[in-house]
Amino acid sequence: MLCLPTETASVFPCFCIFPAMPLHIPSVDLTRSQAHDNGDLPVQRPHRMNNPDLLHRKGTFTMLTEVNKSTEANLATNRRFYEEVINQKRLAVVDEVAGANYVSHSFPPGLPPGREGLKAFISAFHTAFPDGHLSVDHMIDSGDTVATRLTFRGTHTGDFMGIPPTGKKVTVPALDMARYADGKLVEHWGGPDQMSLMQQLGVIPAPGQ
Numbered sequence: 001m002l003c004l005p006t007e008t009a010s011v012f013p014c015f016c017i018f019p020a021m022p023l024h025i026p027s028v029d030l031t032r033s034q035a036h037d038n039g040d041l042p043v044q045r046p047h048r049m050n051n052p053d054l055l056h057r058k059g060t061f062t063m064l065t066e067v068n069k070s071t072e073a074n075l076a077t078n079r080r081f082y083e084e085v086i087n088q089k090r091l092a093v094v095d096e097v098a099g100a101n102y103v104s105h106s107f108p109p110g111l112p113p114g115r116e117g118l119k120a121f122i123s124a125f126h127t128a129f130p131d132g133h134l135s136v137d138h139m140i141d142s143g144d145t146v147a148t149r150l151t152f153r154g155t156h157t158g159d160f161m162g163i164p165p166t167g168k169k170v171t172v173p174a175l176d177m178a179r180y181a182d183g184k185l186v187e188h189w190g191g192p193d194q195m196s197l198m199q200q201l202g203v204i205p206a207p208g209q
Helices: 052-087 091-097 114-128 194-200
Strands: 098-104 133-142 145-155 169-181 184-192
Touching (some): 052 114, 052 133, 052 145, 098 114, 114 145, 169 194, 184 194
Antiparallel strands (some): 169 184
């Protein structure tokens, strides 16, 4: 007799009831003729190749290892961009961390495309905020994309997008989304909070003023 559930299936396993059947266990001849010289019986161990599940797991572990290596490389490159290009002002490093097909979806009008536009955008900040420093507050990865929350601090002592120096210190939040391919930065969204920056420079009134 087989008992089947009559209600909606549960997430718990169903323990079905079958009629008791006699167990037919073949007899095993454990004579000393089958044993080794020391009296131990031979033990047969399953060969690894006879278990396809092990091969499947090995492939899974290898794939996960490669994904982890790729993720770690993307995070390292991302950090290198902020530390060396932004903070250390080494614009030549852009050619090492960004791909030739780099695209930004956040450039202001008038900048050239690709890596040259990225260098021009960063150079403008270096000129306007010579003491500028970018701190990484939080960084997470999702596949080939790295999201970074940052804070930019600096003193406005140079021309910035036609705005003469104000001598004001600013603290500007930023949020970047960067996509990587073959270890290179190839696509970017986001950037510093331009509204907050303009308000701190006094170009536009802050809320409530």
